[in-house]
Amino acid sequence: MIPDFKQAIPVDQIGVEERVARFRTRSIKKESKLFALKLALQMVDLTTLEGMDSPGKVRQLCDKAMYPYEADPDIPKVAAICVYPNRVRLAAGVLKGSGIHVASVATSFPSGMGTLESRIDEVKYAVDEGADEIDMVISRWAFLKGEYDYVFDEIAAIKEACGPAHLKVILETGELETYENVRKASDIAIYAGADFIKTSTGKISPAATMPVTLVMLYAIRDYYLKTGSKIGMKPAGGIRDAKTALHYLVMVKETLGADWLTPDLFRFGASSLANDLLMQIIKQKTGHYQSPDYFSIG
Template sequence: MEVLNKIPDFRDTVPIDTVGVLERVSRLNKRSIKKESKMDALKMALSMCDLTTLEGMDTPGKVRQLCYKAQHPHESIPDIPSVAAVCVYPNLVRTAKESLKGSNINVAAVATYFPSGNGTLESRIEEVKYAVNEGADEIDMVISRGAFLRGEYNFTFDEVAATKEACGDVHLKVILETGELETLENVRKASDISMYAGADFIKTSTGKVSPAATQPVTLVMLEAIRDFYYKTGIKIGMKPAGGIRDSKTAIQYLVLVKETLGIDWLNPDLFRFGASSLANDLLMQIVKQQTGVYQSADYFSKD
């Protein structure tokens, strides 16, 4: 990790005007995406999906099914991209890794006492090391929201930095759990801290807290990524997760990315959707674009 000499004072707050953010989102939502550009968007969104199963009831069997779906989203459509990654708990990383052997789909593991983050730093780091050892390509960590909301920004910085150290070359996504940070200024601050501390990606939510990803929050995070890029020349990825269920919303997110960060971010290396049901809706829309008619959900495999 490169040394960042000019780390800002995180006690300073970057002002964010909520009304202005909502207006910008609403304006971007008015973009009309038709014809080829719609088809391109649907395929692009599919290639950016992190198929996720994060339940207490997960089993190796369930994970293997998900991995097959990840590689073969819908057999009847040619030239369909596979998804970007499969996201599981650390104890299922090995199963996922084996099932995805030979594909270029990554295995992401949620770690650091997902979803609350309420563990000792040592035990959380241990979990990261375990997941990395099991073969995870990406680690999705959570920050300690309690510490952040108490104003212990150094703690947040240090936990991200320590996790990144434990990750080594493995890709680190930092989940801010924006639904618990509540204000957009907090979202901005947590984004800045994570990026300066070594995050490769910043991610909105665990999916366990409502609200999960929203477009205003995503826009603020994209703008934080842009400012970080302006200052450092380093491109950080973005992952909205949770609550994105349909293609229309997914395309709206892509518009946000394109018009805030530009086309360099329109690929799975720098933008992901954390979603479980989105992939099938994208597939349904792709079939609709190709055939002109909607098919029943029964023609699409659930996982």
């Protein structure tokens, strides 16, 4: 049963932020740290979304995705790379057989201000080019105007256009501003067919934050408790260091449990995070603090 989105689900901002502060007090040491660092690396959607993304740049990113740290065979690969639609074919070709997913932002990323037809066409194009994950943006203007059905319907239409590809719905929480809006947009996306919900495009500040992500995790949890279906979560933008990533994992573990500690259900949309995770992994293994000079840039 689809809820009435006009009805807000109350969220207390300070309470959410206090809960997050408590996750941040978790101290992750030793083996549990190494485990989490490697897990986090496997959850990275290695991302480049720039107007200057040449084929050469995207190729380098794909190589980095497959060989994050070739010197150590124990180091896992990342989950996916995330590019614009016109670089999907290239990426899919390079990554073929690697098990690394190709995600593409579509739907007039990052503003979403194209016509619905053109956005659907873009999705179909990206899927045809080989993307198996689509990261769409919602029409924030419609959401903020209270036209929740419009947002619901556009997501549903794009989900249909995705065909077999997984759909991640970007809420652009930095523009929604309040946690109650974030919660509502999460519910709309989930009920309209999202496989993942995602915080941000990375083009707006603030991008992903832990409190916003927690509110989205609560939406995912409520949906699971009600239906038994598991929706994935992807915070994106602003997560640059391993310590922050581990705090996110603590939050996921203590909110949704171990089932969500998998790239199938949790991703980090990030670029520089991967190398910090690698540095920390090698630090854990060798006991020596690391220098960026020893880690390839993507």
